[in-house]
Amino acid sequence: MGIGDQGSGTGAPPEAHPTGEIRDYRDLKVWQEAMTLVQMTYKLTRTLPRTEQTGLTPQMTRAAVSVPANIAEGHSSHHRKVYLNHLSVSRGSLSELETYLTLIVQLGFVSAEQVVVASRQAALVGRLLNALIRALKPQ
Numbered sequence: 001m002g003i004g005d006q007g008s009g010t011g012a013p014p015e016a017h018p019t020g021e022i023r024d025y026r027d028l029k030v031w032q033e034a035m036t037l038v039q040m041t042y043k044l045t046r047t048l049p050r051t052e053q054t055g056l057t058p059q060m061t062r063a064a065v066s067v068p069a070n071i072a073e074g075h076s077s078h079h080r081k082v083y084l085n086h087l088s089v090s091r092g093s094l095s096e097l098e099t100y101l102t103l104i105v106q107l108g109f110v111s112a113e114q115v116v117v118a119s120r121q122a123a124l125v126g127r128l129l130n131a132l133i134r135a136l137k138p139q
Contacts, residue, residue, distance in 0.1 A: 024075070024076070025071060025072040025075040025076060028071065028075065028132075029128060030071060030125060030128035030129055030131075030132055031068050031071045031072060031075075033121065033124055033125050033128060034067040034068035034071060034090075034125050035068050036121060037064055037067065037068075037097075037118065037121045037122055037125055038061075038064045038065055038067070038068060040117065040118040040121055041060055041061060041064035041097065041118060042061060042064070044060075044101075044104075044110070044114065044115065044118055045057045045060050045061055047109075047110055047114065048104065048109050048110070049109060052109065056100060056103070056104060056109075059096075059100060060097060060100045060101075060104075063093045063094075063096040063097040063100065064093075064097050066089070066090065066093035067090050067093050067094050067097070067125060068090075069090075070086040070087065070089045070090035070093065071086065071087065071090050071129075073086050074086025074087055074090070080136055080138075083136060084133065084136055084137065087129060087132060087133050087136070088133070090129060091126070091129050091130075091133070094122060094125055094126055094129065097122060098119070098122050098126075101115045101118055101119055101122065
């Protein structure tokens with residue numbers, strides 16, 4: 001696979017532009033799913049207590065936004081090593097967000113049921129990121 005190509009880890013081809021090619025980062029399934037995770041995170045943070053508007057809320061949204069932003073920035077670099085570095089940062093931000101999702105349940109701010117959909121989405125993004133990283137690493 002070349003830079004910008006992405007496997008799902010299931011043998012399925014990457015989701016691409018209607019012509020079948022990945023023209024930019026917006027055609028990457030991992031970027032699309034990460035954008036969905038951002039929307040879920042913003043929705044979830046609106047349920048947090050007002051006291052967290054300067055605490056966990058900005059940290060969660062920053063981590064969530066960092067995931068697709070780094071995918072986009074890395075893809076746009078057109079250099080494999082730079083791309084892999086940005087994907088690594090994206091994966092780190094995803095782990096940070098997953099930690100916050102666990103923490104807001106443990107602190108009693110939300111129920112486990114309230115974060116289950118976002119947690120599943122984060123897991124999906126993680127699998128897609130890992131598949132893309134594996135596909136881009138030199139053999």
